[in-house]
Amino acid sequence: xxxxxxLTRFIDAVNEDIDSKVAVVISGAESERDAILKEAKxxxxxxxxxxYDTNMKRIQQKITRQVSQNEFTAKKAILKHREELTEKxxxxxxxxxxxxxxxxxxxxxxxxxxALLSVESGSEIALSPEDEKYADSLKKSLKADVTFTSDDAxxxxxxxxxxxxxxTIIDKTFDGAIDEQRALFTNRNxxx
Numbered sequence: 441x442x443x444x445x446x447l448t449r450f451i452d453a454v455n456e457d458i459d460s461k462v463a464v465v466i467s468g469a470e471s472e473r474d475a476i477l478k479e480a481k482x483x484x485x486x487x488x489x490x491x492y493d494t495n496m497k498r499i500q501q502k503i504t505r506q507v508s509q510n511e512f513t514a515k516k517a518i519l520k521h522r523e524e525l526t527e528k529x530x531x532x533x534x535x536x537x538x539x540x541x542x543x544x545x546x547x548x549x550x551x552x553x554x555a556l557l558s559v560e561s562g563s564e565i566a567l568s569p570e571d572e573k574y575a576d577s578l579k580k581s582l583k584a585d586v587t588f589t590s591d592d593a594x595x596x597x598x599x600x601x602x603x604x605x606x607x608t609i610i611d612k613t614f615d616g617a618i619d620e621q622r623a624l625f626t627n628r629n630x631x632x
Contacts (some may be wrong), residue, residue: 537614541597547574551581553612559584564602566591
C-alpha cells in the first residue's frame with residue numbers, strides 16, 4: 441500500500457468521522473430548534489388565547505353597555521310618548537268638561553251634586569269666578585243657609601264645600617276630579 445492510498449484512506453476515515461459528528465450536531469441542533477419553535481408556538485398560542493379572551497370580554501362588555509343604553513333610550517321614548525298621550529287625553533277631557541259647562545243644564549248638574557251632599561248651614565261653597573252667576577240658583581235649591589265665594593283655583597268648574605263646624609272640605613270640582621284621575625291613570629299605566 442502506498443502512502444497515497446494510506447493518506448486517502450486516512451482522509452476518508454477522518455471525513456467519515458467528521459461527517460458523523462456533524463450529522464449528530466446538526467441533528468441535535470434541529471431537535472433543539474424544533475423544541476424552541478414548539479415552545480415559542482405554545483407561548484404565542486397562549487398569548488393569542490389570552491388576548492382573544494380579553495378582547496372578547498371587552499367586546500361583550502361594550503355590547504352589553506350598548507344594549508343597555510339602547511333599552512334605556514327606548515324606555516325613555518316610550519315614557520315620553522305615554523306622557524304625551526296622557527296629556528292629550530286629559531286635554532280632550534278638559535275640552536269635554538268645557539262643553540258641559542257651556543250647556544244650559546250645567547247648573548242642573550251642580551244642583552244635583554249639591555243635593556246629594558248634606559250641606560249644613562254656615563258652610564261655604566266655592567265656585568269658579570265664571571260660575572258665580574249660578575250662586576243664587578244653587579242657593580235656592582239648598583235648605584241650609586250657606587255663603588258662596590269665588591275661588592280662582594277652580595278653573596274647570598264644579599264646586600267645593602267647606603264645613604266651618606267640623607273643618608272639612610268636600611271637593612267636587614272638575615279640577616280636583618281631573619287631577620285625581622290623572623294620578624290614578626298614570627300610576628295604573630306607568631308599567632303597562
